[in-house]
Every structure is written in C-alpha cells, then in structure tokens.
Amino acid sequence: MTNDALRIMFLGDIVGEPGRKAVIEQLPVLKAELGLDFIVVNGENAAGGRGITPRIAIDLLRAGAAVITTGDHVWDQQEIVEYLPTEPRVLRPINYPPDTPGKGSVVLETAKGKVAILQGQGRTFIQPPLDNPFTLLESEIDRLREEEGVKMVLVDFHAETTSEKIAMGYALEGKASVVVGTHTHVQTADERILSGGTGCLTDAGMCGPDHSVLGRAHESVVWRFKTGMPTRFPVAKGPVRLCGLIADLDPETGKCLKIERLNRLIGGGEQDAG
Amino acid sequence: MTNDALRIMFLGDIVGEPGRKAVIEQLPVLKAELGLDFIVVNGENAAGGRGITPRIAIDLLRAGAAVITTGDHVWDQQEIVEYLPTEPRVLRPINYPPDTPGKGSVVLETAKGKVAILQGQGRTFIQPPLDNPFTLLESEIDRLREEEGVKMVLVDFHAETTSEKIAMGYALEGKASVVVGTHTHVQTADERILSGGTGCLTDAGMCGPDHSVLGRAHESVVWRFKTGMPTRFPVAKGPVRLCGLIADLDPETGKCLKIERLNRLIGGGEQDAG
Amino acid sequence: MTNDALRIMFLGDIVGEPGRKAVIEQLPVLKAELGLDFIVVNGENAAGGRGITPRIAIDLLRAGAAVITTGDHVWDQQEIVEYLPTEPRVLRPINYPPDTPGKGSVVLETAKGKVAILQGQGRTFIQPPLDNPFTLLESEIDRLREEEGVKMVLVDFHAETTSEKIAMGYALEGKASVVVGTHTHVQTADERILSGGTGCLTDAGMCGPDHSVLGRAHESVVWRFKTGMPTRFPVAKGPVRLCGLIADLDPETGKCLKIERLNRLIGGGEQDAG
Amino acid sequence: MTNDALRIMFLGDIVGEPGRKAVIEQLPVLKAELGLDFIVVNGENAAGGRGITPRIAIDLLRAGAAVITTGDHVWDQQEIVEYLPTEPRVLRPINYPPDTPGKGSVVLETAKGKVAILQGQGRTFIQPPLDNPFTLLESEIDRLREEEGVKMVLVDFHAETTSEKIAMGYALEGKASVVVGTHTHVQTADERILSGGTGCLTDAGMCGPDHSVLGRAHESVVWRFKTGMPTRFPVAKGPVRLCGLIADLDPETGKCLKIERLNRLIGGGEQDAG
Ligand SMILES: [Fe+2]
Ligand SMILES: [Fe+2]
C-alpha cells in the first residue's frame, strides 16, 4: 500500500444467504489481510436475492461494512422504507425525487480524513425512470467538496449498460476518487485510473454463488430463456465468489493511486465452479 | 499449449479504423507468438464504428482471421447484404428468419479437425427482435455434430445482458467448446470452464481505442448523457486495446481444456489510457 | 346486419371482477340485441387483473364466449398451464415455442361456416421475447385456409405499439377477416376495412372499471409515476366500460363487410366517469 | 359552443409534406367552420417525418397555429437547436435539463384570457431519458397560475404508453384544462372530462397519410417486421387524416366544459383508405 493512503474496498451486489454469509465471514479476514481502512458493500440482493432487510443491513455493518449501497432492488423488502431514514450509512440511488426516504450520499470521518460515498442509478435498460444521475452526482460531489471539505469520494453507479457506466467515470474525472459500476453481477476486467485521478471499474461483479446465473440456479434461468414461461429463480448453492475492488486513495488530493480487482472463490477449491 | 490441442483466438468487436488497423497488424504477430491454429474476430463495428464493408472483411480474412462474426450492426453498411451470401466465412446471427442473406454458422477444416463457428443474437435490450437463439443454436450444433461430425464448436453470442449470455453457456454446456459473448465492448473477468467442458467468457471486450466509451470519443458520449440531445459519436483516437480470449480445444472430444483472456494495449506504453 | 353475414363481437382485455361480472352479465344481452353469431373475448386480466383461472374461463365460455384469447399475462395464474391443453377454446399467443402448453389458433364450426380465431403477441416493448408473429400468423392462416377450408378469420394481436399492430393488419390484408389489437386497454378510433377486405382496429380497449388507469386505481398509478417507488395497483371500482368491436363477415369470401367499435358504459349514468 | 367559452383545437403529430400541406390548407377552414379561438399543433414529424425546420414552423404559425409542440423528434433537424430560443411559440418537452435550448411552456394572451400550453415527455419506452414529467408539469402549472394568473391550460404529453398518459390526466386533474397525449399517431376513443374539470384524450392521433403505418409507407414497415432488416420508411401518399380534439374551456375557472375528437379525412372520398 502507498504510505498513508486510505485503502478502500468495495464489494459488488451481495446475493442471498450464501453471499451475505461469505461476506460477513470474510470482511474481518480481508480487512486484516489487506490492511483496509474503509469497506463499502452493495447489498441490494442480500435478502434472498431481492432487496435488503434492516436486520441484514445491521449484520453487514457490524461485520465491518462502513456503508451499504443498494440499487434498483432497494425497495424490494418493505421494511426498508422506514429503515432508510434512520440509517444514513445505507444508501439508495441519489436520483430519486427529493422527498424519497433515505439518501444517496453520506460522509464519514476516518482516521485518514473524510470519505464520501455516493450512489446513482442509470437510466438505460433499468427501472424505474429517475432523474439525471450525471448532473445530480456531479453537483452533489461539488457540494460535499465545498461544504464539507471532502476529498475522497467513491461513487457506486448502479446501471445496466457499459456505455453509461464508463461515461460516468469520465463525467466525474477529477471529482470522484473511484467510480465503480454495479448491477450486472459480472466483474469487468477494465480497471484503470483516468489521468484526472479517478479510478474506474465498469462493474464490480457480485458476491454470490459462483455456479449460477447472476447468483440464481442456472437450470431455471435457462428454462426461462428457452420457453418464455415464468418460473422461480432460486438462489444457487455452492462456493461463493466475492467480487469487488481495492483502491488506494490519497487523502490530500482525493486522487486514486492504485486500483485492483478483488475476485476470490470462497468455500471451494477451484476457480472453475462448473 | 496442451499437446495437440487446437488453439483458437477470438477477438471482440473491432471498432473503426484504429481497431482494424491494430488487429490487421497484430494478427500475424499473435499467431506466431501464441501458436494459434484458428482465429475468429467480431467485425460488426469495423467500418467507422457501424457495420463492416466487403473490403474490410477481405482485409481481415487476409490478415489471418478464419471467420468474422458480426451482430446487431451487421446491416449498417448496405453492401454487406449482397456480400454475405458470397462469403460463408462472414457470419450474421443465426436467429434471423430462414431466408435472410448470409448464414449463422460455418464449418472449416483445419489440420487438427473441423471447427464450427456459430453466432446468435440475444433478445433482451437489443434490436431487432429475432427468433429464439437458445433453441436455434442448440439444434444447429446438434445438426453439425451429427451431419458433419464436428466436435470443436465456438459460439459468439452477441447480447446485451449478462444473464442471457451466462445462461447460454449453461444451455450449451457439453455441446459447445466455447461460448463467448460480445456487444458490450467491455471485457468481463469471469472466464471459466464448465464441468461439461464448455469454456465461457461473458464478454470478450472490444478491439478499439482504449481511452473512449466503447470506442467512441468520451466527450460526446458524456455530453449526450448530460443533455439528452443528439450528437455525433466519432471513433476515438489513441492506443488500441485488443480484447478477446484464447482457448485450447481437445480435437477428439471438443472439450475446452484451457481458456484465458487476452487483453493487450497496442501503441501505448501504459495500461492507464487516461 | 348484412344479410347472411356472420356477425362477430370481440371484447378487449377483461379486467378483474368488475370487468368479468359486467361481461358475463352483458354477453347474453348484447348477443340478443345485436344479433351476434360469434363472441370472442380477451381474458388475460380477468383474474384480479393478472391472468385467468380455469374457473373464470369456464364462466366466460358458459356466458356465451366462443373463444377466449389471452396475451402476455397468460401464465400469471399457475393453474392455467395444465388447463390450456384441455381447452382448445382458450388461446395463448401462437409465437411461443412449438412445445408450449396450449395453442395459438382454433377453428370452430358455426351455422354460417367455419371461423378461425388466432392470437399472436408483439415483440416491441412487450415481454417475453417470442418468435416472429408476422410469419407465424401468416403461415398458420394459410394452413387453416388450405387444410380446413376456413374463410372467416379473426386475429387478436396482443402488442404494445401502434406501428406493430397496424403493420399486422397490412401484413394479413386479404388473409384475415379482422385484425384487432389488444394490450393497451385503450380503444383506438381508427376502425377501417382495408381494400383487401380486412377489418382493422388498432386496439379494442378493455372491459374494466372506467374511472381508472387501465382498470387499476388511479391514485396508486399516479403515485408510482411521481415517486418511482413500488406499490400495489388494486383493481378500481365503479362503472365498467365494455370495449371491443362488432364486424360482419362474408361467409363465402371471408371478407369484412362492416366494422364498428363497441364502447358502452355499464352501471353508471354518465359517459364521464370522473 | 358554450357561450363565452374559449374553443381550442389541438392537432396531433403532423407527418411530412402531405400532413403539413393538409394542415396549412385546413386551419383557416376549420377555424371559421368551428369557431376556434386557439389552435395548437404538434409538429414533431412535419419535416419528412423527422422533426421540424424553422421554415415549416413559420408556415404553420402563419397558417393559424398559435403554438407548436414537438416531442422526441424535436432535435431531428439540426437548425431547430438555434431556432427554439428565438421562438417561444415552438415548445420542446419541459423535462429536459434546465439549460436546454427552448422552453416547455408558453403563455399567450387571447381576447378571452390567458392560455398556457405545456409539453412534457414520457419516460416509458421512449428516448431519451428525461426528468420526472409528473412533478415538473405540475409545478410549472402551479407557477403559471400563481405568477401569471393563468387559468386555461393545455398539456401535450408526448408518451408511448397509455398508462403514463392516462395517469397524467389524473395527476393534473383540476390543474390543467386539457391533457392530450401524442406520439403513437393513432387517435384513441376515450375522450372524457374528469370531475375536476380536466378534459382528457389518451392520444390525439396524427395528421398524415391515412393509408399508412403512422404516416409511413406500409410496405416498408411490414417488410421490416417480417425480416428484421433495415430499410427506409418513406412518408406515404394519398388522402390525409387530420386527428385531434376540440375543447371548450371556461375562461373564469379554466375548467373543460366540452371535449370532442376531431377526425377528418382530407382529399379522399372515403373513410376506408384501404
Ligand atoms: Fe440491480
Ligand atoms: Fe444486483
């Protein structure tokens, strides 16, 4: 690690019980092993694949997550609507209307300085339609920098298309320290640092059963595509892959000094989960 | 390389002049360096980002590509409509209606046995609506195995969503040697071999300007997302990233023995293209 | 009515208990009043707005419907999967894969000759992705004309966009007697007879609560659009509007001689349901 | 006409030269015949089916249109970008970002009082993604009522789905005098006045060649749906259907007193354009 840098880990969409068990078990291990200063996880599929409950959020925070982001599945569990206003460390996309429960940004103090985490949601091939995440994320970062003196900023941009996610990195170049995509549940191999000091990864990937389609049992998903008929998509079983990134941020400038993908198979002996 | 295995390289969507120049220049280099037996490239964006011309197809074939696949941009250049029926090595998605110009599969002889290349197109968040790629690809592979005795089979599945692309891998497990996705222009980091011997990679990524949004100048794409107003999306400049995969196939069984991502920056000194 | 013509009535998507009660009550009344020979209803929203149960299908058939069509909601009620193969008078879209339960066409004998009813589903802005309805409907009509000597043919094309529905009328001009759209729940005012003798109406409209959004309580739908947050969409209450069409068909030629919209408010004194 | 009421006519999407010629010719005729006080037309397809030029806008205004609305095709003709800021009577959807050229509302003085015309664009199955039209239209109407004392308000809501358009009527019930949908080019048969005094019509329909698919030659559209291959969609020929509505508004209260569909075939002898 760069000396005095703040090391942040971000983990992608946690899927179901297998995903959250593995994350809760591994967070302390990874924190110690990797010297992490700050952990953010996306929990939008933590409750059986659909949303997150207050109980699960509390468990993830206790296990070491400083902030939990969500996404288009944020409202899947009804209790979350009343919980969000009580827990600023659990975010929903910032581009909902102004009076929506919860927030899309949070600033936390750390020993190495303030860290801001923001979440936005895309508008291409993802529901519901929301307001412009490009202008809203940019103005919120500007506000946090000015009003709160924040330098280190991580943005989870929950979006379907690669174009929208990559464009967000460029749109926030020099303003965000890290722009990481979520939602597709598959990690991309394009980590890089833009010259403005913004580390980018198009999608973090998921934390869920590896031998699956996005964490769901592959048989049912294949059947759906073959027949066009509805079916249940149970969360899959077996070894869990933890996907995300680790980034070193310069507390003085907020610039990303280093970005690496994290991709670990937990509970299985093989990379090949076939 | 596994002894006697057939080594195949697949390169993702070639974007514009920068992409095709880099590919044409690098194909012989890579072939020699990596001991490639067979090369397939996706050329759907080779002509200024939109489609492919007969001239470009010929150049790519001459440079060493054995087969060229396409995708939703296949018809962007009008001359291709008359060219496809004359050149079986340039494929279009198999799930167009039966009397569509061109084919969605081809079988070529090699010193190590027959190799079949197929292409299908997804049906989620991609146009136009086509017939079922799951049933059509499966039955075509069955036919080629039975009628032509083909064992080694590579499928380029051109689709938007990770779910549809991963599901295709499972759907063709044990039937295809390799199922590789294209269309999102971003390489995924999830290469693996299913237990049935099918190597999978959700998206190969593109061969195009690295400092870009899907090969296009990032300024114009960001402007589009911020304003909602139309603009041109010129192909970007600068170093080109070649993305794809290399797989070793067992000629006896058709099984994938090894799969690796290929990801090289050409014409620039740095991974970071910012 | 044209002398000896077959008079057919088609009613659009029946929504919930209010819709099916009104339809069941009115079918005998309308049959007598209008001299109807044949009645077809779309029942895809008859069960609480989501799908149709065998029980409801039986009730509608008993009340006078000769055939029931469905649509994208066909599978919403699980019992229907086993019921469809037992009841050829309840159709699902023809462009599902060949081995899907149920059928997309049926031929019935009447005193004035055979009548064929077919259903297809569109592919623009409607799920799931299915095979080409244009080619499949055309070839099925050709088959029924040749093999069964059918002349009178009504097609319910369940689709979202006006372009796809109007195009279907032209595609089947001279082959179908009537092409009527369903799915948007709003009746269009464009009834007409193409010169080939095909009567067309872009959308039949629904049979459901008039003071509503597509049959659902307007407050909840408006809330959804304002907030982007999920909510329940209860079936609305109050007077029911029955929407559909009446067409006179020439039994000798199958041509449509006359087409009129049907649009009646049942159980309320006013056109204005505000 | 109700005594002293303001009679407003709205015409739906004008398509190509046939559409605008018919509109320009008929506006004075209709104005005299129907006693119109105020005319609004949607011109988003007036220029060869794609957008509108300044020249065409000027012609339509001279012919008697007081205001021209547009829609998702607003930017199709590049000159319009510079023209919009110079001509407040040509609107674009209000839910573009704040600094977009042009406006989404205009207030005009008439002998019977001020009339406000607004335009919003939907967010379901229509591009580009824009900000929330429900909240923005409502707050703009509130502002115009307060700041400008406007009572008579007509909203053109350019949207694809019936649900979004009908919901807008309810959302603006009691605030807008008329909420009329555009974009699908097919007139709906559901005109009504909500109890709050808001007249609604889900879609006005188009002003364009009747024997067509949305104003385009039907052969090419059908070919597209059958083959999935690209083609040109020339504007069709033959008689033009003028579609829209006429509403009487109470200048004192802004309430809609009467709403009727307008649907006239110009230049042909028959309703049946087959
Ligand atoms: Fe998501
Ligand atoms: Fe997710």
Ligand SMILES: [Fe+2]
């Ligand atoms: Fe593509």
Ligand SMILES: [Fe+2]
């Ligand atoms: Fe591409």
Ligand SMILES: [Fe+2]
């Ligand atoms: Fe439907």
Ligand SMILES: [Fe+2]
């Ligand atoms: Fe329906």
Ligand SMILES: [Fe+2]
């Ligand atoms: Fe439009």
Ligand SMILES: [Fe+2]
């Ligand atoms: Fe239009």
